[in-house]
Amino acid sequence: xxxxxxxxxxxxxxxxxxxxxxxxxxxxxxxxxIIDPLDILAQxxxxxxxxxxxxxxxxxxxxxxxxxxxxxxxxxxxxxxxIKEFPGVKELFLELKKRGKIIVLASSARKKAIQxxxxxLDVSDLIDGFTSTSEVKAGKxxxxxxxxxxxxxxxxxxxxxxxxxxxxDMRAAVRxxxxxxxxxxxxxxxxxxxxxxxxxxxxxxxxLYKKLxxxxxxxx
Numbered sequence: 663x664x665x666x667x668x669x670x671x672x673x674x675x676x677x678x679x680x681x682x683x684x685x686x687x688x689x690x691x692x693x694x695x696i697i698d699p700l701d702i703l704a705q706x707x708x709x710x711x712x713x714x715x716x717x718x719x720x721x722x723x724x725x726x727x728x729x730x731x732x733x734x735x736x737x738x739x740x741x742x743x744x745i746k747e748f749p750g751v752k753e754l755f756l757e758l759k760k761r762g763k764i765i766v767l768a769s770s771a772r773k774k775a776i777q778x779x780x781x782x783l784d785v786s787d788l789i790d791g792f793t794s795t796s797e798v799k800a801g802k803x804x805x806x807x808x809x810x811x812x813x814x815x816x817x818x819x820x821x822x823x824x825x826x827x828x829x830x831d832m833r834a835a836v837r838x839x840x841x842x843x844x845x846x847x848x849x850x851x852x853x854x855x856x857x858x859x860x861x862x863x864x865x866x867x868x869x870l871y872k873k874l875x876x877x878x879x880x881x882x
Contacts, residue, residue, distance in 0.1 A: 663881035666817040668808055670826035671769040671779055673848025678745045682706050689734035693726045703849055707828035709770050709801030747783050748847055750868035755788040766811040767792035770801050790815050802830035805838035823878055832858030841878055
């Protein structure tokens with residue numbers, strides 16, 4: 663049985679992955695870099711530094727990297743209020759709190775965006791903390807963000823589980839010594855999530871809520 667649940671946000675709690683993809687694609691194309699949207703989707707969940715390094719040459723990074731980042735962030739900020747939460751998030755959080763679980767959000771997003779999501783989800787009184795990209799030296803798949811989450815609530819890796827939608831979530835959790843659970847709502851296939859280390863895979867948060875009693879979280 664796990665007493666601490668760490669949730670990724672984008673693609674897990676919020677239906678935001680394709681907005682990220684669209685805004686990255688537009689930013690790259692504005693500076694003459696053409697990238698397949700599915701290739702961008704595969705990188706969502708990583709830091710902006712890692713995404714830029716994935717698609718740009720060293721020379722491009724030096725010349726246009728920061729311009730692309732700023733363009734992406736500006737475009738995304740204009741769209742963020744249109745992003746909706748996935749069904750079942752608050753219901754799941756309420757049930758977890760009834761069972762005495764500790765809930766922490768861990769995201770590669772900036773603090774302002776995370777606070778917006780918390781307000782939209784209406785879960786500020788249900789979570790025990792959150793971590794943002796500014797609090798870590800390295801983004802996923804480095805374990806930093808989940809290690810920070812553990813430290814914030816005095817948790818140990820063996821008593822925690824990570825719920826996320828990306829391969830990067832799965833790999834980062836494994837590196838932190840935490841069991842990961844995958845959800846398909848971010849668009850990444852179950853086979854890749856399991857290859858990344860997922861112990862269980864659910865369609866979305868709603869399915870996890872319905873099957874909570876037989877999940878890794880409860881240990882039943």
